[in-house]
Amino acid sequence: MCMTLVKKKYLKKAISYIILLSIFFNHKTPLASENFLLLQTTTSLRDSGFLEYIIPKFNEFNHTQIRYVAAGTGKALTNAKNCDADLLIVHSKPDEIEFINNNYGKTRKTLMYNNFVLVAPKSNPANIFLNDDIIVAFTKIANTKSKFLTRSDSSGTYKAETKIWEMTGINPILSSGDWYLESGLGMGFTLNIAINLDAYVLSDNATWLQFNNKYNHHVIPIKDTHLLNIYSIVTINHQKCPNTKKDLANIFSNWLLSEDGQDAINAFTVQDQQLFYTFE
Structure with a gap:
């Protein structure tokens, strides 16, 4: 009988400790780290x-x-x-x-604000000139079927790129998997892939300047209001x-x-x- 009482006594204590621990770990107190x-x-x-x-x-x-x-x-x-x-x-x-x-x-x-920039491989297969505007540049890329890598996501950069394609009257999606390639990734990852594929890519200037793996790619300094990035x-x-x-x-x-x-x-x-x- 005594042993039963002892067991009950320790069992009650154990339950009490469990309840206290549960309250401690689950109680949401206003911590400084939550002020974010x-x-x-x-x-x-x-x-x-x-x-x-x-x-x-x-x-x-x-x-x-x-x-x-x-x-x-x-x-x-x-x-x-x-x-x-x-x-x-x-x-x-x-x-x-x-x-x-x-x-x-x-x-x-x-x-x-800053600007979007057209990043090009050293060979510049679409033969884009400094005095070309961005619509002419995109048209040349399509006409020469030069590789172009798009983010193909819902980003602001992709929205800006899509608007430029609309102004050319060309639907690049029809050439998806051919010269028009889609990454579905963020800007940094997309730049890395474009370098490896030796492809053109539209980027925001800030990410390109910070980007380390430029290899032989460079920016074609096109001045065009359509490249304004706000x-x-x-x-x-x-x-x-x-x-x-x-x-x-x-x-x-x-x-x-x-x-x-x-x-x-x-x-x-x-x-x-x-x-x-x-x-x-």
Whole structure:
């Protein structure tokens, strides 16, 4: 009988400890590490090194932790529609406006810009000249059936490329797997594949400048307004996503648009070349 009582006594203690441990590990206390902002953004801002540069600059002003998902503009907007974002930095104006018009976004403000560039193999098989505009350049690539690698995703870069193809009147999808090749990957990975395939590729200038495996590829310095690449900050509609950390989002976006934030953006360089420019 005594042994039974002892066993019951220790069993009760064991159960009590288990309950306490369960409460300890499952109780969600407001930890400092949970005070973070989730930014949905593009692979170009990751691959260019911009995010790793700008976040510590912001943290000199405010210690809020910034976590980011870099998956391309289309995926970033989709994630935000699912309330998996506190803030967006993306670069496809029509999609951003549609996002706001459908009440997923609250505000859209232009943040900075750079340019898309046409990266070409050394041999330049399409014989593209410096005075060619981007429409002529794409037309030459198609007419000569020179290899062209596209991201073929929902990114802002792919949207810009698609718009250029539309202006040429050529549907490159009809030549998919022939001279028109599709990666379905981010900018950095796509550049690597293009180098290996000796193909042309459209890239944002910042990622190309940061990219180390250039081999014999180079940029054809085409000056064309169709290559302007504008990044915007889009805030999330709190009525659609009530758990969005709108106060933290406002702090970060306001800093980026402040004089200090804009100065930090303009100061970001690679090999003494400025990667992004703010609007005066």
